[in-house]
Amino acid sequence: MSDRLSKLTQLLDVDPSDAFVLYGLATEHAKLGNITEAITFFDRCLNADPNYHYARYHKAKTLADHDRVPEAIAVLQAAIPAARAAGDAKALSELNTLLDSLT
DSSP states (O other): OOHHHHHHHHHHHHOTTOHHHHHHHHHHHHHHTOHHHHHHHHHHHHHHOTTOHHHHHHHHHHHHHTTOHHHHHHHHHHHHHHHHHHTOHHHHHHHHHHHHHHO
16 A cells, blocks of 8 residues: 555544545545546545535546546536536536547
């Protein structure tokens, strides 16, 4: 286990519903190629904070980067209305750009 992963896991022990830590664990697992774990942590992050739009973006990117494009598109198609409803223009733009690159 990487040092960063170990530290994030310790932080998660303190607060298992910390969306920022869950997101960090997801992205760290994605960097290490642990795709199943990454997706699990992205999902946990989104359960903790449904408006964590960048978790949706990076979940979709991780799926797409591992030849799971249809799943990535589905994530983005659900994420775009959520970002629009939240008024997060930056996230909305990035989600749309990623979707456009996959379709």
